[in-house]
Amino acid sequence: MSERDLPLPIVTTPPNPRRFWSKVRRVVGKVPFVEDLVAAYFCAMDSNTPVYVRGVLFGAVAYFILPTDMVPDLLAMVGFTDDAAVLAAALTAVGSHMRPEHRDQARKTLHGWTEQA
Template sequence: MSDAAEIINTVKGQGDIYLPKTIQRNERLARGLVPKLARLAGKLPFADDLAAAYYAARDPLTPVKAKAVLFGAAAYFVMPADLVPDVVVGLGFTDDATVLATALSVVGMHVKERHRALARKLLALPEPVKDPG
């Protein structure tokens, strides 16, 4: 989509910021992320990365294109239709992990320590131990 078409296909989001409609749609889908993460957090080795990506996507300081990628990854996680159904033992979340890893490889520099701290708080994870040396 061209930049002009993207501007035409915008809606007013939180904080009166205009966002492309696809970001708004993915943000609506991603709202189901927190309840699903709460149910599955102990079973997902990438739960903290997913929650941090979600918080980065909701951050007004994150660039719009990065938001689109991060919301897309979060929305894929909560979508009921998956490439590999989540109920398949051993393989169910591999596609979700791959989508998240790809998203973080592209826009991971926008996931800041403040987002990771919020993710740890949400998932009741301990703070990392700082190296004294």
């Protein structure tokens, strides 16, 4: 099946970058999946990534920055479990498209932030 044959329209517009990076800064060092999330973001932003993969990853990133979700992020210890589950599902579905350079870019971006956290 080609991307043109997909039955639903796929949105490949990234979520608000300012909100994404602001939330990443708030949770870096506190949430164990931040590096995967940032790597997924860079993969989704990569124009060489297939459209349907970008759509899935942008959905996971958008869920992360939603102000309301299934389990409020303010709840200690469990607040990000739904975000982790959504990201894990996305990476299970399309993670094979994430390249080493996406992970490297995530590590480099987060390197200074984790030292400050």
